Amino acid sequence: MTDEQLVCAAQSGDKGAEEELIKKYEPLAKKICARFFISGGDGDDLVQEGLFGLHGAVNSFEKGGANFSTYAYVCIRNAVCDAVKKSLGAKNSALNNYVPIIEVGDETSPAGPEDELILRENRTEFFAKISGVLSSLEFKTTVMYLDGMTVSEIANAVAKQQKSVSNALSRAKTKLGKLYSKEF
Secondary structure: OOHHHHHHHHHOOOHHHHHHHHHHHHHHHHHHHOOOOOOOOOHHHHHHHHHHHHHHHHHHOOOOOOOHHHHHHHHHHHHHHHHHHHHOOHHHHHHHOOOOOOOOOOOOOOOOHHHHHHHHHHHHHHHHHHHHHOOHHHHHHHHHHHOOOOHHHHHHHHOOOHHHHHHHHHHHHHHHHHHHHHHO
């Protein structure tokens, strides 16, 4: 069955079709999540948010537009970006400022625990700062641009025209320039 046929079956209540879609698109969700960091959580939490986005894509997909794989990518990525942005809010400040306990012999990171903590703190601080001054679209496009996506790829991912994405990036650049020029 094609993805579109599986989606149609899942929308009709076929749990097997939905499970097949989840199995097929979970690696995509993991790949998308690998580029992001969620304060107060781990990679599995972010993958779960991506799978919520996939579930939403299955439920809201309509034939006649983009193919399902493109639509799923956009929905997963948007769910992940929204989760990252929400995690940086004041409501989650206790989670954002935690210090992870690193077990003896944990060699998952090439840097030492101090370096890892500094990187996490810097990333959290950066996202907190920019999310406070940027609109949702500006934040999403900036994060995607920093992840190495082109304006065209970002436009497809957020379902906007390239001109809108370019304008959002330009506004973000101006706002961030003002924000960081005050600090120096």
